[in-house]
Amino acid sequence: MNSYRGNTSRRTVVGIAAAAVIVGATTAGAIGAAHDLSAHGGATRLSGDQSKTLKSAIDGGRADNVILLIGDGMGDSEITSARNYEYGADGRFPGIDALPFTGQYTTFSLTKDGKVDYVPDSAATGSAWATGTKTYDNAVSVDIRGKAQPTLLELAKKRGLKTGDVTTSEIQDATPAVQVSHISARSCYGPVKTTATCPEAALENGGPGSISEQLLKTRPDVTLGGGAATFNEKATAGKWKNLTLLDQAERRGYQLPTDLASLNQITKADQKKPVLGLFGPGNLPVRWTGPAATIDGSKKPAERCKDNSARPATQPSLAAMTKKSIQLLDKGNTKGFFLQVEGASIDKQDHAADACGQIGETVDLDEAVKVALDFAKKDKHTTVIVTADHAHTSQIIEAGSTSPGLTANLLTNEGSPMTLNYGTSPSGGSQQHTGTQLRVAAYGPQAANFVGLTDQTDMFFTISRALNLKP
Numbered sequence: 401m402n403s404y405r406g407n408t409s410r411r412t413v414v415g416i417a418a419a420a421v422i423v424g425a426t427t428a429g430a431i432g433a434a435h436d437l438s439a440h441g442g443a444t445r446l447s448g449d450q451s452k453t454l455k456s457a458i459d460g461g462r463a464d465n466v467i468l469l470i471g472d473g474m475g476d477s478e479i480t481s482a483r484n485y486e487y488g489a490d491g492r493f494p495g496i497d498a499l500p501f502t503g504q505y506t507t508f509s510l511t512k513d514g515k516v517d518y519v520p521d522s523a524a525t526g527s528a529w530a531t532g533t534k535t536y537d538n539a540v541s542v543d544i545r546g547k548a549q550p551t552l553l554e555l556a557k558k559r560g561l562k563t564g565d566v567t568t569s570e571i572q573d574a575t576p577a578v579q580v581s582h583i584s585a586r587s588c589y590g591p592v593k594t595t596a597t598c599p600e601a602a603l604e605n606g607g608p609g610s611i612s613e614q615l616l617k618t619r620p621d622v623t624l625g626g627g628a629a630t631f632n633e634k635a636t637a638g639k640w641k642n643l644t645l646l647d648q649a650e651r652r653g654y655q656l657p658t659d660l661a662s663l664n665q666i667t668k669a670d671q672k673k674p675v676l677g678l679f680g681p682g683n684l685p686v687r688w689t690g691p692a693a694t695i696d697g698s699k700k701p702a703e704r705c706k707d708n709s710a711r712p713a714t715q716p717s718l719a720a721m722t723k724k725s726i727q728l729l730d731k732g733n734t735k736g737f738f739l740q741v742e743g744a745s746i747d748k749q750d751h752a753a754d755a756c757g758q759i760g761e762t763v764d765l766d767e768a769v770k771v772a773l774d775f776a777k778k779d780k781h782t783t784v785i786v787t788a789d790h791a792h793t794s795q796i797i798e799a800g801s802t803s804p805g806l807t808a809n810l811l812t813n814e815g816s817p818m819t820l821n822y823g824t825s826p827s828g829g830s831q832q833h834t835g836t837q838l839r840v841a842a843y844g845p846q847a848a849n850f851v852g853l854t855d856q857t858d859m860f861f862t863i864s865r866a867l868n869l870k871p
């Protein structure tokens with residue numbers, strides 16, 4: 401199916417506490433009455449004074465459930481370019497843009513000697529919201545001295561809540577890893593790498609094991625993503641010595657779906673039979689492909705993105721994984737749950753200067769946010785939070801303009817060219833993170849705490865209060 405799909409550019413005004421939708425500016429053939437963006441007030445997004453609706457939406461109480469959705473590398477530029485492409489400049493994401501309380505948070509990390517590092521990585525930033533503690537790049541939920549810090553997922557389990565950890569990356573990657581493991585280097589996925597790089601954590605040295613082994617021990621009720629290849633490695637010590645991690649998982653009672661069909665067959669997930677879904681050997685294939693960013697890419701005709709033929713129909717989408725996780729965590733649950741969901745390859749495609757890959761993954765995340773928000777509005781006791789871990793390099797520049805960086809020229813939903821620029825690495829290199837503050841938005845109990853400027857570590861305490869955790 402072509403990704404154009406007759407998409408409409410919509411101007412949608414979403415009520416603060418309701419799902420009221422007003423459809424406005426459209427491209428030809430779209431639903432609803434078109435309006436003139438050039439008219440006085442033609443591009444406004446507010447339907448009037450929002451003070452009363454904002455006031456009525458403030459809820460300082462406790463939540464039964466918290467769903468935290470992370471767009472890895474999803475800075476304001478990544479959100480804007482994806483919105484422009486899929487919904488138009490005057491459009492609105494039905495998920496990401498529908499959360500009523502919006503603010504910004506700072507994301508800096510530290511060096512091992514405690515100095516500020518202005519441009520962080522996913523391990524340090526994930527550790528910040530997962531534990532409330534700033535740390536150094538590459539560290540996974542340990543402080544700058546290497547001491548393990550309790551995570552939101554671990555604390556939620558301790559309080560009797562169900563837990564979930566979902567990603568489109570390898571499940572051992574930094575963002576999912578920060579909730580389930582504590583280790584000095586994010587690359588220590590399995591026993592082989594841990595022995596070489598993180599010997600203090602290796603089982604044969606009396607440590608807690610690799611990220612994968614710690615995940616099995618932490619035992620979230622639901623874990624979904626890629627990373628199956630690491631589970632072919634064998635434990636080096638302990639009760640499961642010489643067994644592959646996959647065999648170990650099976651013997652420890654895990655349900656092991658490998659595709660959408662087998663995931664859909666699962667009807668229950670708990671500590672007796674947790675779910676470990678491994679849907680690919682590594683990171684999961686992305687949604688869209690398109691023109692490569694090149695030195696002269698801005699001068700080429702603007703193109704639409706295409707569906708990725710390498711993405712199998714058997715692979716569950718992020719929205720499908722989110723929906724299934726919520727169903728499994730909510731079913732028969734009287735105590736509540738904590739679920740983290742990551743759209744991982746916004747970052748990975750930004751590193752690769754792949755505009756269509758990056759945009760498609762942002763659209764994927766938005767669909768997952770919509771699933772979470774729909775559940776929260778019906779449940780009325782769920783907090784939904786959407787943010788990113790760090791900013792990234794892509795910038796929207798004047799269409800067709802000359803740039804010393806790599807550029808890609810895309811044709812948006814509105815039929816206009818949009819040029820994305822990547823200027824932090826030469827062709828063939830990896831584009832770099834950037835250090836700007838990030839958008840954070842929320843709905844539900846404690847959501848108003850994200851308004852204004854906060855720090856990434858504040859999220860740990862806000863979620864802890866919402867769920868009555870005891871750090």
